Amino acid sequence: MADVFISYSRKDKAFVRALYAHLITLDREVWVDWQDIAPASEWKLEIKRGIELANKFIFVISSDSAQSEHCLYELECAIAHHKQIIPLVCRDLVEEVLPAELAQYQWISFCSDDDFGTALQKLIEVIDSDLEHSRIHARLKFRAEEWERSDRQSDFLLRGTELTEAQQWLIAGASKSPKPLALQQDFIAASQDWQHQEATRWKELYEIAERERKRAEVAEVDALNLSSQALFTANEQIRGLVTAIKAGKNLKRAEPPIEMQRRTIATLRQIVYEIRNVNSLQGHRSGVRSVHFSPDGQLLLSGGSDGSVWLWSRNGRALRSFNGHDDLIRCVRFSPDGQFLATASSDRTAKLWRVNGEWLHTLAGHKAGVTSVSFSPSGHVVATGSIDGTLKLWTLDGELVQTLTGHSRGINSVEFSPNGQFFASGSGDFTTKIWGVDGQEQRTLVGHEGWVDSVSFSPDGQLLATASGDRTVKLWSVDGQELKTLSGHRSDVTGVRFSPDGLRLATASSDATVKLWNLDGQELHTFVGHNDWVRGLSFSPDGLLLASASSDRNIHLWSLHRTGLQTLFGHSDWVGNVCFSPDGQCLATGSSDCTVKIWNLQGQVLETFKGHQNWISSIRFSPDGQLIASASGDHTIRLWTRDGRRLRTFSGHRRWVNCLSFSPNGQQIVSCSGDGTIKRWDLEGQVLQTYADHQDQVYSVAFSPDGQQIVSSARDGSVRIWNLDGQVAQVFPTLDATVMSVCFSPDGQRIAMGGGDGSVKLMGTDGQALQNFLGHKATVRCVCFSPSGNMLASSSVDRTIKLWSLDGRELQTLTGHTDWVNNVCFSPDGQSIASSSRDRTVILRKLDLNLLSLNLDQLLTLGCNWVRDYLHTNPYVEESDRLLCEGIAD
Structure with missing residues (x-):
């Protein structure tokens, strides 16, 4: 999401370029249309989305922009979306032609007689004033409108910490601009009501279960059965299995009716058969944006919006965390030999580390946040991509080898081909480019109708998958031929990865799901369990696990061995x-x-x-x-x-x-x-x-x-x-x-x-x-x-x-x-x-x-083998549950 959207007349392009350069240097994200005007329908759609996703709106006032049909349309969009308007004057104009909508605002003058540095400082102060309020306003407006479009379904309401933050924002924002909208207030109120109803419902269920448990052990088994089914149905898979194991163990101590015995065993059997969530890794203090398995599959690396990098064992134990960046981590990668790590950050740098957390080099040179980093297959070259629209190639000693330009907007993803002869970059300009290792652009892949968030080469290097904000994934041959479009996610596709055998694709989305596909575009399975954007994916090298990283602060490990459902x-x-x-x-x-x-x-x-x-x-x-x-x-x-x-x-x-x-x-x-x-x-x-x-x-x-x-x-x-x-x-x-x-x-x-x-x-x-x-x-x-x-x-x-x-x-x-x-x-x-x-x-x-055909003891053994790592490593497991499987043979 950009900090500001700039609306201007093409005659003021030189001024806007200078202003843009200063803002980027000051690490402000800016949305500005440099291109010639596209067909009206496409242009309006793109402009409207840019304004909607920006926190504030700059209108560069001049005699030309004041009379420009396009600029006035952009101004109308900004007003319609309740954006804070920041008028700038870059040259003298006739006041009579000034749009009436701008008369109420105080201008910031950048005219030739004014001091540019002073005006820029004033602009930055306006941009940064209540910036967090504006960001939350924009985000809640987007979520509220999505809720409205869904006919106000409860699936789209806020939950947990998101709701708490929104409530605090609503109270604090009553006197701020832009003011909370009626729709936002309705959205937050509906979320409060829903959470209260859900809390009440679960409280009632819990109280019923407790009363029944106190009455008799038989009733406790029944209550645990109900709870495990409810948790599993609500996509709390591991907690559902843990609860089903409790019911099974209590069943062995009780003497329930035969029908309850059958029901308990059937519930445990169902969960053991259907469960896919192997473990949940928790430690980041905010959203997790990237995750990557080591080449031997024994370690997992993650980077989060809290600026930290974590190293985990395969069984989910947190080994260490290390810090060094000054902003959120956008991408993490192991080197091909597993000895080094690379991290990319919004602080405009990438860093190289040893696997023990020792910092080696900082790759500095980008003028905006670094979004992606990739090792070449030999491990001797590192590629980085940035919001500044450039790619850079570096040695392992941190020396800059080459800077590549060609994209007209920021780069979201970069990856080397398996043979090391090429690398691909996906951009906010809706294109993917394939480059030779000599820095020469080989070809441009055009077809997406939204930004390209992620790119991935197949293990044999013959295919390239691209994931986009247009809710699709496209499969391409490396010579640029579009082969297949995969559709199924309800929102932006934020990540895509090939399985190690090259026969399947995994995709991540802001709809909070992960999907598994075959190369014919058939959806094989949907993994549901996250409750916020899924941003990062990584297959284990043996192809048995898939890791997903989400803005809900969790890393989920999913079993691929048991996806026998098509x-x-x-x-x-x-x-x-x-x-x-x-x-x-x-x-x-x-x-x-x-x-x-x-x-x-x-x-x-x-x-x-x-x-x-x-x-x-x-x-x-x-x-x-x-x-x-x-x-x-x-x-x-x-x-x-x-x-x-x-x-x-x-x-x-x-x-x-x-x-x-x-x-x-x-x-x-x-x-x-x-x-x-x-x-x-x-x-x-x-x-x-x-x-x-x-x-x-x-x-x-x-x-x-x-x-x-x-x-x-x-x-x-x-x-x-x-x-x-x-x-x-x-x-x-x-x-x-x-x-x-x-x-x-x-x-x-x-x-x-x-x-x-x-x-x-x-x-x-x-x-x-x-x-x-x-x-x-x-x-x-x-x-x-x-x-x-x-x-x-x-x-x-x-x-x-x-x-x-x-x-x-x-x-x-x-x-x-x-x-x-x-x-x-x-x-x-x-x-x-x-x-x-x-x-x-x-x-x-x-x-x-x-x-x-398995009996209760055999099902308990299977269930405990599944949850042992979770019980031993997850920091939020109740201490009484850590010994749940003691005495059950593995």
Whole structure:
């Protein structure tokens, strides 16, 4: 964020250049447009953003600027954004042409008869007066407007120390300029209310848990279960696991009901399966801006806004901190041999150190803050980039070798290629440049619509990734060809790094998330746990860990070994149905966007089938995998070849078709409809039988494994088994809620039902009730058996998938979707599970079948092995918790 924005007439350019140079020398960040006027829409957008992000607004008054359409537009923007206006006079003018908006302000005169140094000193005093107030005003205005644009969602409110600082600013700023805006006051008040409500809610939960704990050990286990789930859901992953371990240990001492035992084990199993946060490193007194693993992966280096540099062991223990800079640290790096460190700072210097913290050299010469530093692969050359728009190359002795210019704005990132023949720089001028080590500019990469914050070469040096304020990451070949754009973050992408194997990318964003991608642009995983901007990223050399540094003062270590979850993006509306091909090599999905898509297991779309005129409600592969049938809200069924060729359309239902199923021999299809009927068809589209005993919409239908019977369920809660000739073989007692899904077990002896009351029921085909599975909090949309028949999966409007053993035990709850989970299915080998959702995505995940069979002691061992480093090294762990895992074998 700049200290000032300068508005001026192009005829006063010489004066502005001189003024700019003095301000930069005095370490003030300045936003000024040196370029010729771009197309109106682009120029206005850029100017508006520059003004919005600047703390104060300088208007250089002259007869030309006073009549300039562009200058007056900039003045209007500054007033609209409540910026403090600082008028400067650089030459005489006719007062009658002065804009009325400037009349109320006292000018600072830089006319030829005035003393420039005196005027400059007065300007600096005005700029610095209440500068912190102006900075906070600008930041809170930006956050408040973001909150307003989000329809005032609580996710965008202030929390913790941010809220405390904002409250103090509001009280102190009542008599200052610019005055707090009504929106800012509403924003802070809403944040206070929300925090109070949250504090009240958590206090009530805690008090309830305490009362229950005092009443009995059994109740304590239950309360810990609730707390661990709440913490984990709130992305406090490690604390959630610690609490789940406490519940498990207390369970061993108590004698709770069998249902509570199952619930405790299921919660611990879920967290052990889903946890990704390995440790949280805390020590910096303010935001952490950069982090870097040592070449051997045993050390971690971090630099923060508090001006300190910290060295950590891989297990999270703080080894030492050292200081030497006079301002915030923007970048830290290990040398290739791990013996030296480089740090870059806003104090306009970079420094070289030994790994023991001994200072060696200061690299001084930049005229503004140094934003980035990089060692060449040989370790003999150091490159630095600065807000002053220049790159500098240095020897390890601190001698300046060369200064490179070419960017029109500040440089945010610099990195050498793995072979040391090139290095890249990303700039606020929206471009990335590739330079030879001789200092010659090789090429300029143009394509981003915002500043380039971070650059990263792939390990083989053939690709370059760039992260931008336009919320995207771009992949380029080193010859400058744009290959791919990665989109998914909700705000500026502040960092990007290749994994050591070069197969994945990690990105950091001001939306407080870290994302993992493959090189095809598919988002593999989102790491959520920070509560402020994530600015720094570093992979461990073995590729098992990813470190992220954030303005929330935390460094999180994430496990990459257990990201067996893949999200498939491609549909533009609800994904209602998903199924595996019989060979398990691909997936088919049907969506409300009226398309069917075929995907490989790497998340790539192989085919898209178009033709239906309404939503796709059901989709199935034929048993031999050569045909695909789709049912739709357009009242039809379509039969396709696997490569997307439409064979024929089945017409006969009078309302939407809700579900379909192939017979085991693949020669027939059965379908059900909102018209209350079930139809059995041959593959030529001829109706073989119509079943019309249901009195309401029929939601689900399926063949028995031997193909001799059909099971169906309806909105009125009725479930029936039919013989192929249309005779009802079994009528189940009508349930109290709609039955959305029904299916046979692989052995054909049982029926699973999922209903609108959130329950899953297991029935014998003779009508006998076998089990009632309770755990979902909303309608169950789909139920299915595993191929072996020893497990059930259910998906729900409550956004979860649950895995059950047939004796009624909840084995695991799978999360990840952000809206209803419409459908779930097992892969043919039972090793994976796919789910489709109203959030427009499909999630494909590997199942840890060994984990599902572990007992409580084994789960406690896994959990304790995960949190041992955190318990031993984190300074904020309660002392009573440090011994939590004592006596549990590692």
